[in-house]
Amino acid sequence: MTIRIFFSGINIDGSLYRLPDFVIDTAALLEKLAEPVWPRIFQIDENNIDFSKNDSSNYSVCIQLDESRIDISAAQIIFCAGEGNAALIEQTAIQTIDTQVRPLHMVYMKKQNLPRMFVHYVGDDFSLTPKVTITSHQDKQGQTVWYMGGDLAEEGVGKAKEEQIEIAQELVRRLFPWIDTSDGEWNSFVINRAEANINNNYRPDDAFIATESNIMVAWPTKLTLTPSLADKVLDTLQSKSVSAADSGEAQSMLADVAKVAETANAYWD
């Protein structure tokens, strides 16, 4: 009911709709997905990883850490590194897949006692992208963070940080004049959406996988399409009769020389 409280008693010129939409806490989702496999997710510098092709044209992975060298042969290697897929494709020199990024200049503002709310401001022209989309998060000090995207972020690409923040401040003042943001901590950053380029630089309609030799490259395209991606990956593994193998030996060798990966902090932390 956050939204009802945020707008209660406020006179708004226009219509306010409550959408049957949901917001995912991505940090919590990541923790949940990683939980059962944490000991198998290692942090290895990309400069320490090499790919080589064997006689049957399959790729294997070579990890060189200090004095230790670990070679991993796998029936299937899956690249699911988001924007990082491009470098992996280049490193392996696989040919069949083109990548693209579509940048966004996101803004956030945080302050004590800022109300939490989740809003698409559509504006008058009902374009497909809302003028601004705001979701609420919490930083490590317990302050509310308003994270702002939508048209603001798309149009902000190429703008200097100061200009982008000023535009966002003006928008927030105009849309929510009853909220005092003068002591808010504002910041912005550019981040890329990364996908396969299969649609003349437009966003693909669905999750996408490409396979070449024993490498599969995977992008969900959108987080909401991750279940579709999982179906595509599992179908492909099944059609190639690839099943899980015992990775215990590689895992214990890696555990001796590499650190288990950690999750990164949010931009506002």
Ligand SMILES: Cc1cc2nc3c(=O)[nH]c(=O)nc-3n(C[C@H](O)[C@H](O)[C@H](O)COP(=O)(O)OP(=O)(O)OC[C@H]3O[C@@H](n4cnc5c(N)ncnc54)[C@H](O)[C@@H]3O)c2cc1C
């Ligand atoms: C600002 C923004 C807003 C978005 N909003 C939405 C939304 O509202 N709804 C929606 O459905 N989708 C949204 N998306 C898209 C969604 O975030 C992505 O589709 C999704 O995160 C892709 O998941 P992924 O795991 O494939 O890649 P990522 O989430 O990018 O994760 C890839 C991981 O691989 C790591 N990595 C990179 N290179 C390597 C390497 N060589 N080796 C090992 N690891 C590597 C990276 O550090 C990263 O942790 C948004 C994207 C952005 C940028």
